Amino acid sequence: MSDFARQQSDFQRGILADDDTILSEILDSPRETRVALFGVYRYAYGSRLVESMRKDHELLHRYLGDEMFDEMGHAYVRARPSEHPNLRWFSQGLPDFLKAAAPYSEHPVLSDLAALEKALNDAFDAAEGEVLALDAMAAFAPEQWNDLVFAPHPSARRIDVSTNAAAIWMALKNEDTPPDAATLEEPSRLLIWRQDTTPMFRELSSEEAMMWDEAADRIPFGVLCEMLATYDDPDGAAARGAGYLHGWITAGLLTAASLRE
Incomplete structure (x- = not known):
């Protein structure tokens, strides 16, 4: 040298x-x-x-x-x-650092806020992807729906936070006074994605979060509905599943639907 x-x-x-x-x-x-x-x-x-x-x-x-x-x-x-x-x-x-390193680990809202901002940044920088149109679903006959699998948009992210970080983030974004940090009784399930060029997020119910996570793993729609039946009224499971699916498509969260091979 x-x-x-x-x-x-x-x-x-x-x-x-x-x-x-x-x-x-x-x-x-x-x-x-x-x-x-x-x-x-x-x-x-x-x-x-x-x-x-x-x-x-x-x-x-x-x-x-x-x-x-x-x-x-x-x-x-x-x-x-x-x-x-x-x-x-x-x-x-940064989220992992704040979760593990004192004194920041004593305030879990900090790692949750960092995780939410990281997910939004990652969604913004994610690759482009086709957006599944609602009318494309008409190409599938009713008897084929049980075998439909879905591809999430490349920008879609799912995280769980243990605090009211989402409410604090929204208040800060709107330049309002944020609420006091609080630990939730059960995690807040957040879905983050990019719609057009804008990263956004929304909170999911435990049922919808379960369906999204399984759908992202290409579990067929028929099986998803069977899973929903274990959450609530079994007779309404298919309708609830269709409702969640409709919301994902209109929000631009899916790139494709296809028949299971």
């Missing part, structure tokens, strides 16, 4: 891993020590990453405020140094 390449490696390690080896090759200035001078680079690197996190998690930033968000962001930078050249992917691990 050339001397220049070694210096580059030491410089990078000094920023990413707080290794002070490089300090032996930096001179103090008349006004500042080498530690302070190199600290500028360390701080600038972290601040640039935190700035990108503010853009990816705008409402979490609004919820925490500048000081608390920046403190959290620098903690994340130290715990999970960037491993991707594209800043878009740097904060992908």
